[in-house]
Amino acid sequence: MPGTNLTREEAQQRAKLLTVDSYEIDLDLSGAQEGGTFRSVTTVRFDCAEAGAETFIDLVAPAVHEVVLNGHSLEVAAVFRDSRIKLRHLAAGRNELRVVADCDYTNTGEGLHRFVDPVDQQAYLYTQFEVPDARRVFASFEQPDLKATFQFTVKAPDGWTVVSNSPTPEPKDSDGNVWVFEPTPRISTYITALIVGPYHSVHSSYEGPDGQSVPLGIYCRPSLAQFLDSDAIFEVTRQGFDWFQEKFDYAYPFAKYDQLFVPEFNAGAMENAGAVTIRDQYVFRSKVTDAAYETRAETILHELAHMWFGDLVTMEWWNDLWLNESFATYTSIACQAYAEGSRWPHSWTTFANSMKTWAYRQDQLPSTHPIMADIRDLDDVLVNFDGITYAKGASVLKQLVAYVGMDEFFRGVQAYFKQHAFGNTRLSDLLGALEETSGRDLKTWSTKWLQTAGINVLRPVVDVDTRGVITSFAVKQEAPALPAGAKGEPTLRPHRIAIGLYDLDEASGKLVRTDRVELDVDGELTAVDALVGKARPAVILLNDDDLSYAKVRLDTESLAFVTEHIGDFEASLPRALCWASAWDMTRDAELPTRDYLSLVLSGIGKESDIGVVQSLHRQVKLALDLYAAPARREEALTRWTEATLSHLRAAEPGSDHQLAWARAFAATARTDAELSLLERLLDGSETIEGLAVDTELRWAFVGRLAATGRLDEAGIAAELERDKTAAGERHAASARAARPTAEAKAAAWASVVESDTLPNAVQEAVIGGFVQTDQRELLAPYTEKFFAVVKDAWDSRSHEMAQQIAVGLYPALQVSQATLDATDAWLASANPSAALRRLITESRAGVERALRARAADV
Secondary structure, three states: OOOOOOEHHHHHHHHHHEEEEEEEEEEEOOOOOOOOEEEEEEEEEEEEOOOOOOEEEEOOOOEEEEEEEOOEEEOHHHHEEOOEEEEOOOOOEEEEEEEEEEEEEEOOOOEEEEEEOOOOOOEEEEEEOOOOOHHHOOOEOOOOOOOEEEEEEEEOOOOOEEEEOOOOOOOEOOOOOEEEOOOOOOEOHHHOOEEEEOOEEEEEEEEOHHHOEEEEEEEEOHHHHHHOOHHHHHHHHHHHHHHHHHHHOOOOOOOOEEEEEEOOOOOOEEOOOOEEEEEHHHOOOOOOOHHHHHHHHHHHHHHHHHOOEOOOEEEOOHHHHHHHHHHHHHHHHHHHHHOOOOOOOOHHHHHHHHHHHHHHHHOOOOOOOOOOOOOOEHHHHHOOOOOHHHHHHHHHHHHHHHHHOHHHHHHHHHHHHHHHOOOEEOHHHHHHHHHHHHOOOOHHHHHHHHOOOOOOEEEEEEEEOOOOEEEEEEEEEEOOOOOOOOOOOOOOOOEEEEEEEEEEOOOOOOEEEEEEEEEEEOOOEEEOHHHOOOEOOOEEEEEEOOOOOOEEOOOHHHHHHHHHHHHHEOOHHHHHHHHHHHHHHHHOOOOOHHHHHHHHHHHHHHOOOHHHHHHHHHHHHHHHHHHOOHHHHHHHHHHHHHHHHHHHHHOOOOOHHHHHHHHHHHHHOOOHHHHHHHHHHHHOOOOOOOOOOOHHHHHHHHHHHHHOOOOOHHHHHHHHHHOOOHHHHHHHHHHHHHOOOHHHHHHHHHHHHHOOOOOHHHHHHHHHHHOOHHHHHHHOOHHHHHHHHHHHHHHHOOHHHHHHHHHHOOOOOOOOHHHHHHHHHHHHHOOOOHHHHHHHHHHHHHHHHHHHHHHHOO
16 A cells, blocks of 8 residues: 555654554454444544654544644645644653544454354454554554553454453443443553454363462454364463573563464464464364474464563564564474474474575575564564564574573573563564573674675595595585675574484484584584494484575485485474475476475375475475476376376375365366366265365365366355355355366356455455466467566555466466566566565576476476
8 A cells, every 4th residue: 555654763763762652452343243333532642752743643544633732623635645643842741642533354364353253244454563464443653662561442243242452341321332342451552452253252261370360361253253162272372381481581561361263364364462363274164183282382482482582572673573573483483393282293394394494495595684673664663573483483492592502592581571571672682692501602693694694515525445434524515606686695503403424223213313423513514523433324414403594415325314314204304304305496496396206206105294295295396387398297197197196095084184185186186087086075975984075175176176177167156055154255266266178267266356346355266267287378468468467466455466467466486587587677677666576586596496496307
């Protein structure tokens, strides 16, 4: 939306001038069932450092009725423009501002989102304010370092539930439909929240040390209540409370802790203080694998960790967003790995397999940036919720813990929380605390790891005598050139790593670790004298235990052995590291796609970790669709599809592996016989023992049958009749867009590009259905159409909706020089904003990488 940006300099100037005391926010949501707009009345009290100074307050609203500053009414037309209200002639000391406005309900997942459940036809509301969208609901100084207390008064329909950061009071007024909340502690605008509607809820408490009792609540729509496994969610939450309070040595800082599963949520979850919102796809309507439960638990713990790191202590400006997200990611995974009674002690395997893969991919794009990014304005931060901010940052924190010691790390964190509670900080505040507790000088470490971009590559350099004894060993570190267009220079960094030595155990047939060395690697070549004189093992694995962040390569002998025995590792983490290395080599065009497929087919049958299995499914499909040489693709897809069906039939009935293979088969079924099998599984005329073809699996089959022309509009409508829910509507929209006809593509395109009425989740579903890897020729005309409309879409839509279009509709399947040329011509002529330029450049890099990988697969 134009006119809504805020620069870092503007925020710094406003922070020097103002100290915000309190907000009183009165919202009339009594018309929420009908939609439209709602009345917002904001009273904000703040101190100003200079008499006569001028500043502004932020507000995105279709109508402003009244602006009163220190008792004087201001002419609205003169002071309200470009989503700002100009405030002149401020008093030195205390000022009071009152703003009366009409604000919009949204269907984009930003501001106050309104959703109508097709099951009960009731409206459900929730707020999503990060990064800058509290201003869509009330007038606010929209930056994280202007903390204040917030007191909400809400009028809502009779019988509805109203949840905010403070505990929900009994409703007042003669109609019993006005909720007056107690003021919050001092927090930032972006973590305030309101969730309003006839939500279903379950309540419990966390009973902590010294008589501590924290009320816990879980909420969802009534149509999902039968699927809400609240006991499991409370169990993970309590484990998090126990572990975080022990490690942080700081009691949970808010009055209660609610977790609200809300519809059409753009992200995974949001750390609103005491009122966390979570996407309601985490209320599982059908059978899912344990990997899904693990991911949900990590999300729950991630948001709980934010109550301390992000909410209690908050970044001063968005350049330290990475610290918020990386800390929450690291501690949530650590909690799963180390907390007593955790179901997922293997969580570092999942981290290596998924989060770090994301980080490595992001760090090799032209938009790569230092972990501590240069955030010039809000547009910068909106596209910076990426694999560097979350996953690389968490990887580097994991390495920092190995570098300074876990006990020393958490002692520093404890001092940090105590010193800065309810305040704002910079990175230097945390590093200073860690230097004190660890005794290490972290300035060089910080400069090389947090202020530079790119990935290092670690390779073993090993010499062996005729007896097979290691005579010399070193770790070679490389700093490859940054991608074209990236800022900065290649940098060699200090790494804390372990080196694992693995051999086959004759009794068990498993690859087991026989020795381990931990050391600091720095510079281009680091000698490892501790390995000299040892017998050369079958496999030498650098960065064993995944302590550091680097691409790892195996020596020739180890690679040959792993290729034959990757499924034989006894432990899941070294397997995951070898899988990740192979995938990285494939993406880097060092390993042909056909060889990657052979490696996966040789080892996946022995892979016990279901999260790794599902990642391999996704990676193989991506490699075959984008990285395989066109002349080889059909043969490779046939090999893969036959393998998915073979594993599906061989899997233990009712197991997670069986479900995962069923989904993998559905994603790639292609022959008449394979598609006929999907039809029979769907109509029940054929069954596979133990495989429950439930609601979500049915939609997976429907989507594939629609994309291959085996299911028409009537068939999709019949499936929707079975599942007349919001999820069913999304699946049906995706299936319609997936049909292999020019008419279906034109209708899907028009609904997204030529109209702006689709809700965020439905638009996302339509885009997902529109883009089908088997339909390259059908989609080819949309390359030119994309470049003709993307800038207008970006300029006219909200950020979330525009980003879906810019990324989702980019012609990534048209892997050709012509696509690169069309992209370059657009970049040269369209004059896009920095944020849009970044997204298009990232997509272009994907096509360029695919071309290199295809050349390697010839």
